[in-house]
Amino acid sequence: MKKVVHKQALDLIQYVWEQVLLLDDETISCQIGKPWPLIFTAAERGNLDFLTILIRLYPDLIFKVDQNTYSIFHIAILNRHEDIFKMIYQIGSIKNVITIYKDREGNNMLHLAARVLESPSRLNVIPGAALQLQHELLWFEEVKKVVQPRHIEEKNTHGKTPGALFIEQHKEIMKEGEHWMRDTADSCMLVATLIATVVFAAAFTLPGGNVQATGTPVFLEKIAFKIFAISDAISLVTSASSLLTFLSIRTSRYAERDFLWSLPNRLIIGLTALFISIGAMMVAFIAAFSIVFNGRLCQYSLPTAVVAFLPVIFFIWQHYRLFLDMIDSTYTSRSLFKPSKSPLFSKRVKPKVA
Known part of the structure; x- marks a missing residue:
């Protein structure tokens, strides 16, 4: 039943969005809120399906930024939403434009990956401080692959490179x-x-x-x-x-x-x-x-x-969760950022009628 309701909700969103796209740009902006807070809220909460419908029919949303000059990809990095960040692999050379965005403190996309996760509840899902740090390092290395080489050693207004910021933020x-x-x-x-x-x-x-x-x-x-x-x-x-x-x-x-x-x-x-x-x-x-x-x-x-064999069973029962978490974090999590066939542009984009 949940799947059916979810499918109906997505169909309703697509229908409403198609009707909105019949309006002019200024009216569209007003419909989803200036300056585009709806898509940034969706990115913050990790609502991939919602963003996919909107961007598929109106690709210009990819370039929109909030008051901090953050795109949806910057917000996905700050909140560690892998599915939304992976969309950056589906937009081709456009990502070279988005990755140069900086906030008012001169932080580029890699600086944001170096920050401590803004939502501690998401990080606490990962058991153990060592595995949490490993997850943060995986994010940092993945973002490093998409930014331009000069951004890796670029300093913000506080004179800190992304690597130095990562060490400072993750000291504890x-x-x-x-x-x-x-x-x-x-x-x-x-x-x-x-x-x-x-x-x-x-x-x-x-x-x-x-x-x-x-x-x-x-x-x-x-x-x-x-x-x-x-x-x-x-x-x-x-x-x-x-x-x-x-x-x-x-x-x-x-x-x-x-x-x-x-x-x-x-x-x-x-x-x-x-x-x-x-x-x-x-x-x-x-x-x-x-x-x-x-x-x-x-x-x-x-x-x-x-x-x-009771001691064997007892020992495995006590440590199997740790063992599985270690395997999942060390081996399986490396495929989290593997580019997949995203449905972002799988359908023919309908032209916007003014």
């Missing part, structure tokens, strides 16, 4: 992101160290012991022993790898560029290795249980296996 969130990364790495390092210690000791205290004459394991030919040996080795290697990865996070220099790719990627690798090491450790425990009791406690095998 960088500190919070560093603390968040360090705390997360410290917690995971503790778990990885305990696992590495346990599985390393288990490798030299084999279930069933060794043959005195040859020193070979007693249950060497058993399938359960082979499963134990392989899973124990996997757990040791992955826990050591996880430990080293978290150690590299702990000793990082925490420059703003590190939050864009390096630190989140290391955290994903470390968590993945830690998940594998915990699972492999539990498999080794079940295999050792099977070897020691040699099938004499078959009725307890299934309950033991279930209980053994």
